[in-house]
Amino acid sequence: MAAESLLKVQAVETYYGNIRALAGVDVEVNKGEIVSLIGANGAGKSTLMMTICGSPQARSGQVIFDGEDITRLPTHLIARRRIAQSPEGRRIFPRMTVYENLQMGAGLDNLKYFNEDVEKIFTLFPRLKERQTQRGGTLSGGEQQMLSIGRALMARPKLLLLDEPSLGLAPLIVKGIFEAIKKLNQEEGLTVFLVEQNAFAALKLSDRAYVMVNGKVTMSGSGKELLANPEVRAAYLEGGRH
Amino acid sequence: MAASTETGHPNVLGKAVREGVFAGVVAFLMFLLFVGIETYQDINNALVWRTRWGLLAIFVLVAAVSRFLSVGFIKPHIDRRKLAKAKSGVLEISEQKSFFHRHFLKIALVFLLVYPFLSLLIVGKQGSLKYVDNFGIQILIYVMLAWGLNIVVGLAGLLDLGYVAFYAVGAYSYALLSSYFGFSFWLLLPMSGILAALWGIILGFPVLRLRGDYLAIVTLAFGEIIRLVLINWTDVTKGTFGISGIAKASFFGIWSFDTGSANSFVKAWGLSASSVYYKIFLFYVILALCMLTAYVTIRLRRMPIGRAWEALREDEIACRSLGINTVTTKLTAFATGAMFGGFAGSFFATRQGFVSPESFVFLESAVILAIVVLGGMGSLTGIAIAAVVMVGGTEVLREMSFLKVVFGPDFTPELYRMLLFGLAMIIVMLFKPRGFVGSREPTAFLKERRAVSGSFTKEGHG
Numbered sequence: 001m002a003a004e005s006l007l008k009v010q011a012v013e014t015y016y017g018n019i020r021a022l023a024g025v026d027v028e029v030n031k032g033e034i035v036s037l038i039g040a041n042g043a044g045k046s047t048l049m050m051t052i053c054g055s056p057q058a059r060s061g062q063v064i065f066d067g068e069d070i071t072r073l074p075t076h077l078i079a080r081r082r083i084a085q086s087p088e089g090r091r092i093f094p095r096m097t098v099y100e101n102l103q104m105g106a107g108l109d110n111l112k113y114f115n116e117d118v119e120k121i122f123t124l125f126p127r128l129k130e131r132q133t134q135r136g137g138t139l140s141g142g143e144q145q146m147l148s149i150g151r152a153l154m155a156r157p158k159l160l161l162l163d164e165p166s167l168g169l170a171p172l173i174v175k176g177i178f179e180a181i182k183k184l185n186q187e188e189g190l191t192v193f194l195v196e197q198n199a200f201a202a203l204k205l206s207d208r209a210y211v212m213v214n215g216k217v218t219m220s221g222s223g224k225e226l227l228a229n230p231e232v233r234a235a236y237l238e239g240g241r242h
Numbered sequence: 243m244a245a246s247t248e249t250g251h252p253n254v255l256g257k258a259v260r261e262g263v264f265a266g267v268v269a270f271l272m273f274l275l276f277v278g279i280e281t282y283q284d285i286n287n288a289l290v291w292r293t294r295w296g297l298l299a300i301f302v303l304v305a306a307v308s309r310f311l312s313v314g315f316i317k318p319h320i321d322r323r324k325l326a327k328a329k330s331g332v333l334e335i336s337e338q339k340s341f342f343h344r345h346f347l348k349i350a351l352v353f354l355l356v357y358p359f360l361s362l363l364i365v366g367k368q369g370s371l372k373y374v375d376n377f378g379i380q381i382l383i384y385v386m387l388a389w390g391l392n393i394v395v396g397l398a399g400l401l402d403l404g405y406v407a408f409y410a411v412g413a414y415s416y417a418l419l420s421s422y423f424g425f426s427f428w429l430l431l432p433m434s435g436i437l438a439a440l441w442g443i444i445l446g447f448p449v450l451r452l453r454g455d456y457l458a459i460v461t462l463a464f465g466e467i468i469r470l471v472l473i474n475w476t477d478v479t480k481g482t483f484g485i486s487g488i489a490k491a492s493f494f495g496i497w498s499f500d501t502g503s504a505n506s507f508v509k510a511w512g513l514s515a516s517s518v519y520y521k522i523f524l525f526y527v528i529l530a531l532c533m534l535t536a537y538v539t540i541r542l543r544r545m546p547i548g549r550a551w552e553a554l555r556e557d558e559i560a561c562r563s564l565g566i567n568t569v570t571t572k573l574t575a576f577a578t579g580a581m582f583g584g585f586a587g588s589f590f591a592t593r594q595g596f597v598s599p600e601s602f603v604f605l606e607s608a609v610i611l612a613i614v615v616l617g618g619m620g621s622l623t624g625i626a627i628a629a630v631v632m633v634g635g636t637e638v639l640r641e642m643s644f645l646k647v648v649f650g651p652d653f654t655p656e657l658y659r660m661l662l663f664g665l666a667m668i669i670v671m672l673f674k675p676r677g678f679v680g681s682r683e684p685t686a687f688l689k690e691r692r693a694v695s696g697s698f699t700k701e702g703h704g
Contacts, residue, residue: 053563079565087563093556104553107565155565 003030005064006191007052007083007159012061014044014051021047023215024061029159029193034185036194036202036223038236039212045195046088048212049163052193053085054078066158080107084157088164088195090148094137098128101136101147105154113156121150124180142173149177153184159191160184166198174198178205199236203227211236258314266306273301347623354529358522367518374521376637379593382528383586385629388613389535389622390582395611396620397539397548398575399555401458403607404465407445408438408580410472410602412587417485417597418478427491427592431585438584439577441468446576450569453558465607472599484598491592493523524593531589535582536622542578551575552620612663616670618677627678635662 007029014022021044029035039045051058052065054075063071070078079085084105093101102121106114122129125146131139136147145165152160162181166174178201184190196202203209206223211232219226226232278298281291342349361373391405415434419425425433449460472479479485492498497507499520507523508515542548550571553561562568591597613632617625639655639662670677 055559055562074567075562076565076567079563085563087560091557091560091563093553093560095556096552100549104549105564151564 003033005029006031006066007193008062008064009048009052010062010064012048012051012058012063014047014056014058016047016056021215022051022058025212025215025217027210027217029191031191032185032189033207034181034192034194034205036196036206036209037212038196038199038202038209038226040235041197043212044215045212046163047215049085049088049161049193049195052078052161053083079155082155082158083161084152084155084159085161086145086148086152086163086165088167090141090144092136092139092144092147092151094135096136097133098136098139098147099132101151102128102154105151107155114154117154117156121153124153124183125150142169142177145169145173145177146180149180157190159193162192162194164195164197166196166201174201181205199232200227203232254318255314258310261313262306262310265309266302269302269305270298273298277301350626358525362518362522367516370518371521374518374525377634378525379521379528380637381630381633382525382532383590383593384610384613384633385626386528386532386535386586386589387583387610388617388625388629389532389539390579390586391610392579392614392620392622392625393539393542393551393582394575394579395614396625397543397555398551398572400572400575401454402461402576402579403458403604403611404445404461404463404468405579405583405610406602406604406607407465407468408442408583409587409590409606410468410599411438411441411580412584412589413591413597413601414472414479414485414587415584416588416591417488420489421485421487424489426495427489427588428494431588434588435581435584438587439581442576442578442580443573445580446573450572462604462607465602465604469599469602472602479599482599484596484600486596488591488595488597490520490595491524491527499523524589528589528593531585535585538578538582539622547571547574609663612667616667616677618674618679621677621679624677624679632663632666635659635666 005028007027009025009027011024011026012022013020013024025044025048027035027037027048037045037048047056050056052063054070054073054077058071061071062069065078065081065083068081070081073081093104096104099118102118103114106117122132127143128146128150131143136144139147145167149160149162149165165177165181169177181192181194182205185192194202194206203223203226209221209223209226210217211219211226219229219232221229227237278294279291280294281289284290357378358370358374361370361378365373387405387409390408391402394400394402394405412434415437416427416430419430419433420427445461445464449457452460473481475481490499493507497505497510499507507513507519513519539548543552550561550566551574553564553566554568554571554575558568561571590601594601609632613628614625616632617623617628636656636659639659642655
């Protein structure tokens with residue numbers, strides 16, 4: 001497959017005040033790939049995801065999306081370039097119904113596809129269809145994660161950013177969600193950039209993966225390579241297998 | 243609790259007596275110094291004190307008896323009803339509601355439309371002045387203010403403690419522009435709204451990054467700044483003296499309500515001179531303004547901007563990641579809310595004929611906010627009911643001279659309106675923590691409209 005680059009993160013450094021959270025990160029995501037980023041707590045995985053979205057902005061380095069430099073764009077304009085995010089902790093709108101949550105994701109320019117897209121998401125996650133008139137805050141954790149992903153998909157994204165979709169969920173539900181991601185990738189060619197603690201599941205799913213330690217990318221390779229790599233196994237997989 | 247109700251009454255009654263006595267003791271200790279002792283200045287300007295044991299006894303008795311009744315009778319009754327409901331398996335939301343309940347809004351609107359004539363019919367012209375002006379117009383002004391603030395606080399979730407500033411901007415815009423330039427009410431009404439909206443944006447810019455407590459403090463300061471400017475800019479605003487002789491609104495320029503003028507309303511219709519016609523006219527004006535506020539709010543909630551406000555209240559970060567420009571969203575919320583405050587302000591000025599900084603103190607902001615919170619953030623019906631109860635309740639207090647028989651001749655009931663506010667707040671928050679109408683009505687449906695009860699969501703999330 002001719003790799004056509006969709007997202008390119010080049011030598012990005014991000015600071016929180018004086019604390020350097022990202023120390024020159026290079027990551028590339030090609031069109032149609034599932035790329036995952038694994039690492040321990042505090043390695044800077046979520047910071048990288050937030051930096052791509054422009055909040056906080058990178059102090060140096062560049063984020064290039066679809067050939068355009070988006071490093072200095074405000075978050076809402078980055079989102080309108082069709083980078084959709086399912087943020088860490090899901091962040092659905094608790095008082096709004098499932099249906100309204102999905103509407104919020106659609107944005108203004110996709111309204112003509114709205115019904116079609118909602119149906120698509122309801123086929124992908126039938127649980128959401130059952131719960132469509134219920135408030136977001138009353139859903140279970142797994143359903144909220146489905147809603148968060150569904151809401152992101154409503155924007156018809158070119159790139160889907162998923163920040164720890166398995167956080168706090170039962171293994172069976174994680175499996176279901178990862179299968180849905182795989183399906184989206186294979187059937188619609190959706191490009192996915194995934195941040196995960198659950199390294200085993202993430203590496204199995206991914207075409208390529210990066211390992212992050214202390215704000216730096218220390219290893220990269222195909223999902224299979226990293227799964228077989230003894231260092232990765234020792235650090236992230238042994239004892240962590242589900 | 244359920245166990246004690248089943249084992250029989252003596253147990254509950256014993257508990258009620260104990261709790262009642264305890265409440266009495268607590269009340270005695272609390273009110274001993276505040277109520278039991280009164281200080282005053284004698285002829286020599288020396289501060290002396292006297293006791294008010296009778297009044298203290300009444301306070302203690304009220305506390306003890308109401309605690310006794312609530313523990314002994316009211317709570318068991320409520321528990322029994324809840325239990326019966328749970329046993330019958332009927333969900334609250336699926337229950338068939340009464341005719342009055344289902345058509346409440348229509349009934350209320352019809353009542354408002356005929357209200358002035360009803361009062362004319364029942365209590366005559368002179369009596370109507372009080373009912374149309376003090377109750378009708380006064381309550382509707384607060385309904386409108388609370389609905390305006392609801393856009394900022396209830397929908398967008400931006401806690402604004404200085405809302406009265408926009409009310410003041412509207413009132414002074416009308417007062418100043420009409421007395422200096424002689425513009426008419428119907429020209430100045432939209433202008434006051436626009437000016438207030440501008441001030442809303444001016445306030446909005448510096449506070450864009452703030453939320454919650456910090457925002458509340460800054461808006462509070464803004465309210466005070468406006469008031470202090472009005473007091474101290476004496477060349478223009480005449481300071482604490484205020485502006486008097488503000489022109490009355492005309493009947494859309496066709497008839498005037500000034501008694502001396504050639505095209506006066508009463509002459510044109512051959513009526514005997516009375517100010518009640520003007521009051522009735524004003525009643526319909528403010529009613530129309532309220533309806534406009536409600537209509538705009540309902541429409542906006544279904545449009546992307548209104549939805550964005552609500553999403554902003556729920557989660558700002560999620561909003562941004564969905565491509566919502568939080569800057570413009572916040573500013574439009576401030577501006578829209580302020581605009582309605584401005585409308586209400588210019589109406590207030592023309593109704594009073596007099597404005598002074600006295601009318602725009604922090605207490606007003608607090609009252610308006612209290613109405614919004616009591617009514618249930620975001621619910622128009624709930625807020626209207628809260629306004630009727632709170633503002634109407636204050637007016638009713640003035641009428642309750644019979645309380646003087648109970649509490650002694652020095653008792654002035656209207657001074658206790660803050661007590662009433664506090665009491666109402668506590669009661670509503672105890673029994674209905676989300677306000678009178680706590681459920682948020684969804685605005686989008688795939689197929690059918692279904693009630694979603696507030697009780698399904700967690701506390702603090704709704």
